[in-house]
Amino acid sequence: MSKRVVVTGMGIYSCLGTSIDQVRDSLYKGESGIIFDPIRKAYGYRSALTGMVARPDLKPLLSRRQRMGMHEPAEYAYMSTHQALLQAGLDVDFLETTETGIIFGNDSTAASVVEASDKVREKKDTTLIGSGAIFQNMNSTVNMNLSTILKLRGINFTLSAACASGSHAIGMGYLMISQGLQDRVICGGAQEINQEAMSSFDGLGTFSVRESDPGKASRPFDRDRDGLIPSGGAATVILESYDEAIRRGAPILAEVVGYGFSSNGEHISNPNIEGQVRAMRMAMRANAIRTDQIDYINAHATSTAVGDSSEARAIYELFGGNVPVSSTKSMTGHECWMAGASEIVYSILMMQNDFIAPNINFENPDEDSARINIIGQTVQRKFDCFLSNSFGFGGTNSALILRKPGE
Template identity: 80%
Template sequence: MSNRVVITGIGIYSCLGENLGQVTQSLYAGKSGIIFDKARKDFGFRSALTGMVARPDLKPFLSRRQRMGMHEPAEYAYMATREALETSGLDIDFLDKTETGIIFGNDSTAASVIEATDKVREKRDTTLIGSGAIFQNMNSTVNMNLSTIFKLKGINFTLSAACASGSHSIGMGYLLIQQGLQERVICGGAQEINMESMCSFDGLGTFSTHESEPMKASRPFDRDRDGLIPSGGAATVILESYDAAVKRGAPILAELIGYGFSSNGDHISNPSIDGQVRSLQMALGQAGIGPEAIDYINAHATSTPVGDSSEARAIYEVFGGEVPVSSTKSLTGHECWMAGASEIVYSLLMLQNDFIAPNINFENPDEDSARINIVPETKSHKIDCFLSNSFGFGGTNSTLIVRRITS
C-alpha cells in the first residue's frame, strides 16, 4: 500500500508574525524579525541578537488546569496548531471520534527545568515546585499537552533531532500515512527562545556579533556572514491521506511527495556535503522526479561560514546553478528545532501567493554561493514544486519535497 499524502492545514507563530496573514506579509516585504535583546548582553551573552517571539496569552482559550503543564514550546505549538486545525476544517468533536496522530519536533525545555531547580535551591523543598512542572520539563511537553487538549487518539511522540527535528517530524508523519498506518497526523516543530535555552549555544561562538544592525546580521550565503541568530516559536503542518481528505471535504493545500534523510556518520557539529547530497537524492528518488522539476529551494543555510558553503556546494552538485534558492533564515534567524516545519509553512505561503521570499542581506557572494541562483529580493514566481532542507548537529539531514496538488 502506498497512499498519497497531502497537506490540509498549516499554522505558524514566529518572529515574522503570530498568524499566517502576518507572516505572509513579512515574507513578501522581506521584513526581519530579529532584535537586539539588552537583557542577554547584561546576562553575559557574547551575542544579544535574537528573533523576537512574544509569549502568547492562552487564558482566552484554555483553562488554568490545561495551561499549568505548558511552557514556551507547548504554548507556541498550541497557537500554531490551533490555526492549522482551523485552516484544515478540523474540530475537537471530529478529532475525539477519529484517529488522529501527533508527531512534533522538539529538542529542549531548558527554561522550565532551570526554573524548577531554582525553586528547590531557594526553598529547599521539592514539593514547592508545583505539579505542572514535570509536564513542562519533559522534551515531550508539546505532544503531552496537545494530545490531551485536542483529544488526539493516534500516534503520539516527540521527535528529537536537533535542527532537523521539525522536518523529520513531517517526514515520519508522511511515512506513516503513506504506509496506511494513520489517516491523519498533526506534525510540526517548536522552539523555546528564552536565554536559558541559548547560553551554551552562544558559548560556542557561533552567533553573529553584528549587534549594531540586528536586521542585517543574518546573512545566509553572503561572503561577510559571521554566524547565526537564534529564534523560535512553532509551526504546524497537518498531513492526511488523499482519500481521507477528499472524504471529509478538506481543503488540500499541496501534496508531500518526497522525504529524504541521511546521517553524516562523522563530526558531531561540522556539516558533510556527502550526507546532504544523499538526502537530496533520496528525496528526489522517492518523489520520482528529476532535479529540473524543482521550482524553488528553501535552503537550510543558517548564516555560518562553513555550513552555508557546504550546502551551496551540495545544491550545485545535485541541481546545478539555475534553480532559485533563498534562506528564510535571513529574515527569521535560526528557528532551530522548529525550522524544518516553519520553512515548509513559509514555502507553502510562497506557493499559494506566487512569489519567492528574499534572501535578504545577500550582497557579496563567496566562491560557493556565486555558483547557485540565490534570490536577494522578493521575486514574482510561480512555484509548482519546492524542496526544503534541514540539517542538524550530530549529522542528521532531512529533505522534504512538496508539490502543488494536481488531481
C-alpha cells in the same frame, strides 16, 4: 500501495508574525524579525541578537488545568496548531472520535528546568516546584499537552533531531500516512525563545555580534556573515491521506511527494556534503522527481561559513546553478527545532501566492554561493514544486519535497 499525502491546514507563530497572513506579508516584503534583546546582554551574552515572539495569553483559550503543564514550546505549538486545525476544518469533537496522530519536533525545554531547579535551590524544598513542572520539563512537553487537550487517539511521540527535528517530524507523518498506518497526523516543530536555552551556543561564539544593526545580522550565503541568530516559535501542518481529505471536503494546500534522510556518520557538528546530497536524492526518488522539476529550494543555510558553503556545494552538485535558492533564516534567524516545519509553511505560502521570498542581506557572494542562484530580492514567480533542506548536529539530514495539489 502507497497513499498520497496532502497538507490540509497550517499554522505559524514566529518572529515574522503570529498568523498566516502576517507571515506571508513579511516574507513578501523581506522583513527581518531579528531584535536586540537587552535581557540577554545583562544575562552575560556575547551576542544579544534573537528572533522574538511574545508568549501567548492562553487564558481565553484553555483552562488553568490545561495550561499548568505548558511552557514556551507547548504554548507556541498550541497557537500554531489551533490555526492549522481551524484551516483544516477540524475540531476536538471530531478528533476525539477519529484516529488522529501527532508527531512534533522538539529538542529542549531548558527554561522550565532551570526555573524548577532555581526554586529548589532557593527554598530547599522540592515540594514547592509545583505539579505542572514535570510536564513542562520533559522534551515531549508539546506532544503530551496537545494530545491531551485535543483528545487525540493516534500515533503520539516527540521527534528529537536537533535542527532537523521539525522536518523529520513531517517526514515521519508522511511515512505513517503513505503506508496506511494513519489517516491524519498533526506535525510540526517548536522552539523556546529564552536566554536559558541558548547560552551554551553563545558561549561557543556561534552567534553574530552585529548588534548595531539586528536586521542585517543574519546573512546566509553572504561572504561577510559572522554567525547565526537564534530564534523560535512554532509551526504546524496537518497531514492527511488524499482520500480522507477528499472525503472530508478539506482544503488541499499542497502534496508531500518526497522525504529523504541520512546521517553523516562523521563529525558531531561539522556538515557533510555527501550526506546532504544523499538525503536530497532520496527525497526525489520517492516519486521519481527529476532535478529539473524542482522550482525552488528553501535552503537550511543558517549564516555560518562552514554550513552555508557545504550546502551551496551540495546544491550545485545535484542541481547545478539555475534553480532559485533562498534561506528564509535571513529574516527569521535560526528557528532551530521548529525550522524544518516553519520553512515548509513559509514555502507553501510562497507557492500559493506566486512569489519567492528573498535571501535578504546577500550582498557579496563567496566562492561557493556564487555558483548557485541565490534570490536576493523578492521575485514574483509561479512555481509548482519545492525542496526544503534541514540539517542538524550529529549529522542528521532531512529533505522534504512538496508540490501544488493536483488531481
